[in-house]
Amino acid sequence: xxxxxxxxxxxxxxxxxxxxxxxxxxxxxxxxxxxxxxxxxxxxxxxxxxxxxxxxxxxxxxxxxxxxxxxxxxxxxxxxxxxxxxxxxxxxxxxxxxxxxxxxxxxxxxxxxxxxxxxxxxxxxxxxxxxxxxxxxxxxxxxxxxxxxxxxxxxxxxxxxxxxxxxxxxxxxxxxxxxxxxxxxxxxxxxxxxxxxxxxxxxxxxxxxxxxxxxxxxxxxxxxxxxxxxxxxxxxxxxxxxxxxxxxxxxxxxxxxxxxxxxxxxxxxxxxxxxxxxxxxxxxxxxxxxxxxxxxxxxxxxxxxxxxxxxxxxxxxxxxxxxxxxxxxxxxxxxxxxxxxxxxxxxxxxxxxxxxxxxxxxxxxxxxxxxxxxxxxxxxxxxxxxxxxxxxxxxxxxxxxxxxxxxxxxxxxxxxx
Amino acid sequence: xxxxxxxxxxxxxxxxxxxxxxxxxxxxxxxxxxxxxxxxxxxxxxxxxxxxxxxxxxxxxxxxxxxxxxxxxxxxxxxxxxxxxxxxxxxxxxxxxxxxxxxxxxxxxxxxxxxxxxxxxxxxxxxxxxxxxxxxxxxxxxxxxxxxxxxxxxxxxxxxxxxxxxxxxxxxxxxxxxxxxxxxxxxxxxxxxxxxxxxxxxxxxxxxxxxxxxxxxxxxxxxxxxxxxxxxxxxxxxxxxxxxxxxxxxxxxxxxxxxxxxxxxxxxxxxxxxxxxxxxxxxxxxxxxxxxxxxxxxxxxxxxxxxxxxxxxxxxxxxxxxxxxxxxxxxxxxxxxxxxxxxxxxxxxxxxxxxxxxxxxxxxxxxxxxxxxxxxxxxxxxxxxxxxxxxxxxxxxxxxxxxxxxxxxxxxxxxxx
Numbered sequence: 001x002x003x004x005x006x007x008x009x010x011x012x013x014x015x016x017x018x019x020x021x022x023x024x025x026x027x028x029x030x031x032x033x034x035x036x037x038x039x040x041x042x043x044x045x046x047x048x049x050x051x052x053x054x055x056x057x058x059x060x061x062x063x064x065x066x067x068x069x070x071x072x073x074x075x076x077x078x079x080x081x082x083x084x085x086x087x088x089x090x091x092x093x094x095x096x097x098x099x100x101x102x103x104x105x106x107x108x109x110x111x112x113x114x115x116x117x118x119x120x121x122x123x124x125x126x127x128x129x130x131x132x133x134x135x136x137x138x139x140x141x142x143x144x145x146x147x148x149x150x151x152x153x154x155x156x157x158x159x160x161x162x163x164x165x166x167x168x169x170x171x172x173x174x175x176x177x178x179x180x181x182x183x184x185x186x187x188x189x190x191x192x193x194x195x196x197x198x199x200x201x202x203x204x205x206x207x208x209x210x211x212x213x214x215x216x217x218x219x220x221x222x223x224x225x226x227x228x229x230x231x232x233x234x235x236x237x238x239x240x241x242x243x244x245x246x247x248x249x250x251x252x253x254x255x256x257x258x259x260x261x262x263x264x265x266x267x268x269x270x271x272x273x274x275x276x277x278x279x280x281x282x283x284x285x286x287x288x289x290x291x292x293x294x295x296x297x298x299x300x301x302x303x304x305x306x307x308x309x310x311x312x313x314x315x316x317x318x319x320x321x322x323x324x325x326x327x328x329x330x331x332x333x334x335x336x337x338x339x340x341x342x343x344x345x346x347x348x349x350x351x352x353x354x355x356x357x358x359x360x361x362x363x364x365x366x367x368x369x370x371x372x373x374x375x376x377x378x379x380x381x382x383x384x385x386x387x388x389x390x391x392x393x394x395x396x397x398x399x400x401x402x403x404x405x406x407x408x409x410x411x412x413x414x415x416x417x
Numbered sequence: 418x419x420x421x422x423x424x425x426x427x428x429x430x431x432x433x434x435x436x437x438x439x440x441x442x443x444x445x446x447x448x449x450x451x452x453x454x455x456x457x458x459x460x461x462x463x464x465x466x467x468x469x470x471x472x473x474x475x476x477x478x479x480x481x482x483x484x485x486x487x488x489x490x491x492x493x494x495x496x497x498x499x500x501x502x503x504x505x506x507x508x509x510x511x512x513x514x515x516x517x518x519x520x521x522x523x524x525x526x527x528x529x530x531x532x533x534x535x536x537x538x539x540x541x542x543x544x545x546x547x548x549x550x551x552x553x554x555x556x557x558x559x560x561x562x563x564x565x566x567x568x569x570x571x572x573x574x575x576x577x578x579x580x581x582x583x584x585x586x587x588x589x590x591x592x593x594x595x596x597x598x599x600x601x602x603x604x605x606x607x608x609x610x611x612x613x614x615x616x617x618x619x620x621x622x623x624x625x626x627x628x629x630x631x632x633x634x635x636x637x638x639x640x641x642x643x644x645x646x647x648x649x650x651x652x653x654x655x656x657x658x659x660x661x662x663x664x665x666x667x668x669x670x671x672x673x674x675x676x677x678x679x680x681x682x683x684x685x686x687x688x689x690x691x692x693x694x695x696x697x698x699x700x701x702x703x704x705x706x707x708x709x710x711x712x713x714x715x716x717x718x719x720x721x722x723x724x725x726x727x728x729x730x731x732x733x734x735x736x737x738x739x740x741x742x743x744x745x746x747x748x749x750x751x752x753x754x755x756x757x758x759x760x761x762x763x764x765x766x767x768x769x770x771x772x773x774x775x776x777x778x779x780x781x782x783x784x785x786x787x788x789x790x791x792x793x794x795x796x797x798x799x800x801x802x803x804x805x806x807x808x809x810x811x812x813x814x815x816x817x818x819x820x821x822x823x824x825x826x827x828x829x830x831x832x833x834x
Contacts, residue, residue: 009458013630014441014442014445014458015445015455015456015457015458016445016446016449016455017441017442017443017444017445017446017447017448017449017455018630019442020437020438020439020441020442021437021438021441021442021458022437024431024434024437024438024460025431025434025435025436025437025438026434027434028431028432028433028434029433029434030434031434032433032434038432038433038434039432039461039462039464039467040432040459040460040461040467040471041426041431041432041438041458041459041460042457042458042459042460043441043457043458043459044456044457045456047456050456050457053478054457057474061470157809213430213435276728277722279701279704282708283704283705283707283708283709283713283717284696284701284702284703284704284705284708284720284722285701285705285708286701287696287700287701287704287705287722287724288700288701288702288704288705290700291699291700291701291702291722291724291814292700292810292811292814294775294776294810296700296724297724297725300700300724301724301725301727301728302721302722302723302724302725302728302732303701303721303722303728304719304720304721304722304732305694305701305704305708305719305720305721305722306719307704307708307713307714307717307718307719308714308718308719308762310718310762310763311693311718311719311720311762314761314762314763315719315721315732315761315762344731344732345725345727345728345731345732346727346731358711359711393709393711394709397708397709
């Protein structure tokens with residue numbers, strides 16, 4: 001039997017637009033991977049009447065209800081009280097949970113537990129309690145009238161570990177089949193062209209399925225199979241991943257990697273190489289993206305953010321003749337920046353980005369959206385020109401940073417730059 | 418009369434968790450500023466039966482319904498068809514909109530318009546059409562049975578300009594009062610301590626109201642007033658903002674600024690000063706945050722990402738004795754990095770960050786979470802030590818980058834570092 005879920009987020013801060021409901025996205029991904037259909041997301045404020053009304057709608061149309069938020073210690077936090085009343089389950093105090101919360105306060109927050117936190121140790125009679133090492137609000141789950149109700153805390157840093165550790169195993173026991181997905185990551189072709197290439201292949205697919213998702217400047221393809229076991233699902237997926245990778249050719253930069261920075265990190269680690277970056281219009285974004293990954297120090301030495309032209313000369317050592325003759329936004333400057341950052345850091349590869357992110361053209365009249373990406377290695381120096389057209393500043397910067405990682409990836413793979 | 422709104426997002430990609438419903442956040446912020454209560458967000462898939470059911474619930478409990486998504490040219494895109502049928506409005510073809518879409522294809526996409534795009538030029542009889550310069554799907558609005566229904570495209574880069582240009586003016590005409598908010602931004606104190614300081618003051622407030630919002634490592638206070646005119650709302654807010662700023666003292670770094678980078682940029686511009694950054698564990702995040710702002714080149718010259726210790730020596734010129742004696746993560750190294758980056762870039766101020774973001778301690782055993790932040794200026798060099806404890810890598814990096822901007826702000830304001 002296939003299950004139908006509704007996610008209910010409780011919190012006035014969501015309705016005021018102070019935060020986005022990212023919990024719904026995170027939980028939906030988990031449920032989708034477990035083969036559970038999510039048909040509705042609902043957000044409601046800290047208001048018991050409206051929460052009760054939303055619950056009554058949900059229990060008629062879904063057999064799994066997962067709530068987030070409203071488990072805090074204050075009187076605004078009414079999720080447990082309202083749900084317990086709606087399903088006719090009295091709240092029961094768990095003294096051992098009071099002790100857990102008291103310990104959390106004393107060891108992690110270094111203050112005594114306020115009295116109203118005792119409310120967080122009350123749970124619907126007969127439920128399963130999910131502990132919360134990251135905060136004071138445990139979650140819980142019960143079944144009543146054929147509906148599974150799960151209540152999780154609102155802060156994503158508390159919700160996510162509970163989802164992985166408790167909710168996924170709880171739900172896995174309800175489901176008879178597994179769903180497995182693999183992500184084929186591409187850079188360098190628009191979503192419509194990728195779909196065009198795969199249209200014929202995709203039209204006749206039912207299980208596995210293949211779907212495209214466009215992110216700014218890259219396209220992710222997700223192949224998904226349903227089967228009674230993990231091994232059977234993998235056996236169904238493996239030929240599809242191979243076929244799609246062959247069809248798309250060298251725009252595929254990896255399978256099941258988070259993005260171009262991680263793909264580059266893996267390749268550089270395997271070849272025991274390091275790189276450095278000289279950045280102008282991306283202003284440190286290449287550095288920031290690689291150092292966001294744990295273990296980046298194995299492959300990334302550092303670099304220079306040469307935002308002012310004078311820094312390109314004084315810190316990087318780009319010759320003044322190049323800056324005077326061709327300007328800071330030029331192929332010649334990009335090549336020199338890549339060479340210089342490689343030399344001064346001692347890295348195996350130097351990558352560079354110089355261009356115009358806008359809102360205004362540069363002082364020589366180079367228009368917004370023109371960016372040069374350079375790469376220097378022991379066997380030569382390469383350059384790519386990108387013309388993204390007039391877009392938003394953050395889009396141009398993000399696309400240019402992706403090009404910098406792509407030039408590294410193509411060089412290491414022996415592909416044309 | 419005060420209005421009650423429900424936001425309905427249509428799209429299976431939201432229910433699969435491929436994207437978050439950021440449109441709901443954006444629209445909620447707009448509606449909150451217009452004094453319209455948003456009581457529900459709902460997400461439903463590309464399924465006409467479930468969309469109809471969701472609409473029937475919404476029209477009973479809200480008098481403004483705003484949908485996003487499902488206005489595309491394919492047969493999955495069924496928002497207009499389903500809503501028109503539910504409200505008994507026939508769809509009417511607008512030939513002038515067909516021409517607009519054809520022109521968009523030819524000039525922006527350089528391909529002829531596919532035949533099925535004609536569907537995007539059909540609208541419920543008698544509605545107001547909202548043009549869409551960023552895409553092919555116009556939006557629309559109509560009133561029926563006392564309910565205002567507005568349909569907007571799903572891609573945020575199309576939805577947002579339409580919201581500002583068409584939806585806000587449309588809704589402003591429905592509302593008799595304005596809501597004005599000011600954000601008081603603070604850094605350096607936890608949310609509960611800020612609330613403790615303001616508790617007595619906040620408890621007795623009804624209009625204006627004061628609310629706290631915690632972001633990682635900073636707290637925003639929003640003061641909000643409702644009044645018949647903008648000027649009256651501002652007159653009510655001005656004493657509250659002054660009083661709160663006085664109560665909180667020097668942890669307030671600005672009012673209505675986006676964050677510490679923007680506050681620093683404004684102060685540096687006013688004093689006609691520039692800065693440079695030498696970053697180790699933040700890996701370019703300080704650079705990336707300042708260069709995300711248009712106009713950053715007036716105040717930021719560039720800097721060095723000295724991820725490897727050798728780069729601190731070779732590129733920045735930190736003396737080897739300092740690195741050997743005290744290590745790369747030390748007050749002495751932070752001071753030398755700040756001084757050196759100021760000298761080699763010619764900036765007025767040099768700021769530095771060196772620490773351990775994890776997951777592992779550094780080679781000398783400095784634990785995860787210890788970060789030194791340095792500042793060098795013509796009149797001296799300063800240093801601050803941050804101990805954030807064992808947290809997630811991105812949290813430590815983000816907090817350390819905020820400290821770097823905070824040390825600049827406090828120096829420029831003549832406050833103790």
